[in-house]
Amino acid sequence: MHQMMAAVRGHRPERPGYYRLTLEAPQITGEAQAGQFVMIRCAPTLEPLLRRPFSIFATRPENGELEILYRVVGRGTQLLSEVREGSPVDIVGPLGHGYTLLPEARTIAVVGRGVGVASVFSVAQAARREGRRVFAFVSARTRDLLLAVEDLKRLGCQVEISTDDGDAGYQGLVTDLLASKAKSEGIGQVFVCGSRRLIRAAAEIAREAGIRAQVSLEQQMACGVAACMGCARLVGTPGNKVYKKVCKDGPVFWIEEVLD
Ligand SMILES: Cc1cc2nc3c(=O)[nH]c(=O)nc-3n(C[C@H](O)[C@H](O)[C@H](O)COP(=O)(O)OP(=O)(O)OC[C@H]3O[C@@H](n4cnc5c(N)ncnc54)[C@H](O)[C@@H]3O)c2cc1C
Numbered sequence: 564m565h566q567m568m569a570a571v572r573g574h575r576p577e578r579p580g581y582y583r584l585t586l587e588a589p590q591i592t593g594e595a596q597a598g599q600f601v602m603i604r605c606a607p608t609l610e611p612l613l614r615r616p617f618s619i620f621a622t623r624p625e626n627g628e629l630e631i632l633y634r635v636v637g638r639g640t641q642l643l644s645e646v647r648e649g650s651p652v653d654i655v656g657p658l659g660h661g662y663t664l665l666p667e668a669r670t671i672a673v674v675g676r677g678v679g680v681a682s683v684f685s686v687a688q689a690a691r692r693e694g695r696r697v698f699a700f701v702s703a704r705t706r707d708l709l710l711a712v713e714d715l716k717r718l719g720c721q722v723e724i725s726t727d728d729g730d731a732g733y734q735g736l737v738t739d740l741l742a743s744k745a746k747s748e749g750i751g752q753v754f755v756c757g758s759r760r761l762i763r764a765a766a767e768i769a770r771e772a773g774i775r776a777q778v779s780l781e782q783q784m785a786c787g788v789a790a791c792m793g794c795a796r797l798v799g800t801p802g803n804k805v806y807k808k809v810c811k812d813g814p815v816f817w818i819e820e821v822l823d
């Protein structure tokens with residue numbers, strides 16, 4: 564884990580209310596595993612005091628860069644969106660427990676809704692670097708809010724999209740697309756990030772098809788380094804639930820562990 568002032572190499576709007584931030588952070592990039600995250604101080608002022616967690620969307624180890632894809636939701640992300648190229652940003656990482664790519668899973672599926680794509684993109688990138696086949700299912704409310712579709716295609720993933728209003732791709736649940744692919748292809752592992760509803764549906768499909776699945780959880784975090792207990796969540800198998808810290812034991816868990 565490193566704490567550093569990372570220079571902003573690029574910062575641009577991705578979609579209305581969404582930004583892509585590229586930071587020069589060679590130590591973090593060199594160690595980062597898919598599914599890990601960083602804690603960022605969104606402003607140099609004392610307020611907001613607490614860092615905010617963001618998935619490491621993509622890494623480019625060859626030039627020491629990492630990318631964050633984020634949505635503006637409150638004060639911290641609003642201030643972050645105002646940071647200019649060339650400025651330093653105070654960042655800690657890589658943090659948490661990332662995805663586990665099972666060696667036998669030569670074909671995988673990643674499923675991301677909304678900004679959840681920012682987390683599963685990293686495992687798609689890792690899988691493609693190892694020559695695995697990747698189906699990517701991207702979902703959003705509307706066409707305008709679909710994220711990283713072109714990035715996934717450039718990686719060589721087979722991408723399918725769904726929107727709630729049907730303006731682009733399939734109209735309906737992205738998990739319908741996953742279910743259909745799980746029947747027709749030999750998917751070895753599934754990776755999910757999104758709403759509770761998405762996680763439940765994906766868990767059901769994975770269980771029925773006998774596919775191991777992992778999920779990245781979004782939990783509010785105060786410290787990000789296992790010091791405050793602020794992110795504790797009950798996880799485990801029925802009858803054997805224990806509190807775990809999402810920042811240290813997660814954010815990635817096996818999907819059956821997080822079902823309530
Ligand atoms: C491991 C991890 C990875 C994440 N990766 C990304 C990412 O790649 N891109 C991205 O856009 N966001 C990501 N998030 C969410 C991001 O951390 C929050 O959106 C951010 O902290 C909001 O800060 P803020 O100051 O703008 O909003 P705040 O003022 O802190 O909050 C605004 C509103 O959002 C709610 N909120 C804040 N944080 C969370 C949260 N973690 N879960 C649910 N509701 C929340 C608050 O309750 C409030 O209603 C991630 C969170 C975690 C835990």
Ligand code: FES
Nearest residue numbers: 787789791792810
């Ligand atoms: S955020 Fe502090 S213990 Fe996890």
